[in-house]
Amino acid sequence: MNAWRLATSWLLAWRTVTSRPWRALLLCGGFGVGVGVMIVLLAVGEAMVRQASQERLVGGGQITVLPEGIDIEVLTTGGLGGLFFSVPNARFVHRQVLSAPRLADAVRMAAPQLEGKLLYVTTADGVEHPVRASGEVPSATRQLDAMPTISQGAWNDDAGDTRWMRPTDAELRHDIDRFHRPAEGMANADSWGEWHYFNVLSPDASKWAFITFLVGGDVRGERWGGQLLVTRHERDKAPRRFVTNVTREQVRFSVRDADVRIGEGSVSVLPDGRYALKSIGREAGTGAQLTLDLVVTPAARVEFPGATLVSGDFTSGYAVPGLRASASGSICVAGRCDRYDNVQAYHDHNWGGWRGVTWEWGATRAGAYTLLYGRVTPEDTAGSSSPLFVYVTDERGFLALFRPRVIQYNDARTVRTAAGPLKVPATAELFDVRGQDTLQLLLTIDDAVATDTRIGLAERGEGNYTRGLARPWFVQMAGEARLRGRVRGVPLSGTGRGFFETYR
Known part of the structure; x- marks a missing residue:
């Protein structure tokens, strides 16, 4: 009897399917979809229950920002892995x-x-x-x-x-522009140097000044001090250097803020985030006295936040609170003053051990854009070099980062040094392509000066010791920059004036 009933059921089912095949197919498909949906819902529900018990759950928001190189498989829905x-x-x-x-x-x-x-x-x-x-x-x-x-x-x-x-402008300056100390166990700690650097350009671009407030030596001990250095440049004329050296008792700096005092000179962050600069120095040879009184105003959001490069015993830190800035005030020599009103200016901050270190560096305006490029090379990597970075900003802040492999120099310019003529760059080019974005930066140098770093206390970042570099000449340049390229489909174009550094 049971066998007869089973056979009858199969016969009825088969005749139902064959008599209405499309309806049967539709019913089977609907049933399959329903089962599939149920399986998915059960799986999602189980995942949610498991994640609800995860103590490392990151909640809220629609996007999670992770360091480059993190495997996407460490992620779970709505949270991070372990x-x-x-x-x-x-x-x-x-x-x-x-x-x-x-x-x-x-x-x-x-x-x-x-x-x-x-x-x-x-x-x-x-x-x-x-x-x-x-x-x-x-x-x-x-x-x-x-x-x-x-x-x-x-x-x-x-x-x-x-x-x-939401830092105030003054808080932001202190946070990224504060001073530092050498790390415990640092080799060659006497090569430690840290400084505020500013440059100021006259309206007609015929004169400019490099201004340095330097703390040098192992500041954890007894043998260190400070230096005020102002180098005045005028196109097609020899630079004039005004220097004041002081002992450590006359230096004040802090790892909590950006203010520094060196003898009668000082850098102070004002409550509105501007920098007040005062400096006094005398010219070697003539004894002429320089007095400087400037207020430097960084442009909003146009800054480089700072980074520290560590390689073995080598440490180098760099921040740019005033990548695009303006300056007002005066610089006087022997009673004759140049006065400035919202002229082009720049400010950065450097720290680290500098024995055997060289670098490529430049900061320039190009129309509405402001660019910073650079690379630091410790002595233990003299045989190789890392890519440069080119940091591009506009009035809304950071825009793009490029990594050209090299900077192409044309050493067609000659400068005079105590050791004879020296070939230095007349032009330079940086070029890079990153996906759909491109950058070409062309530099035309119209003024250059070379300083022998072997004499000690030569320029910014130089300590009172012989560096023994394979390329001992520190070359400071001024010139015009021309920018071309494209970022996110928008053309980049502009010209402007900047300052650049290299070694020969």
């Missing part, structure tokens, strides 16, 4: 990229978050305990609708959160 990493220069990424005016139409809020970072806490009895710590800026997380439930009390931004997210 790797402990951070984004280098996170404040720069937040300020100059994610929260910049350029992306204002696409980014409503960028919220920094640290989840599950491994820390070690040492108690009063000397016992070390591993702990897991998390951190975020409450106001930013709240705007992402990702704020955790607060069972008691309040959780709002503190002074550190506010300074990180």
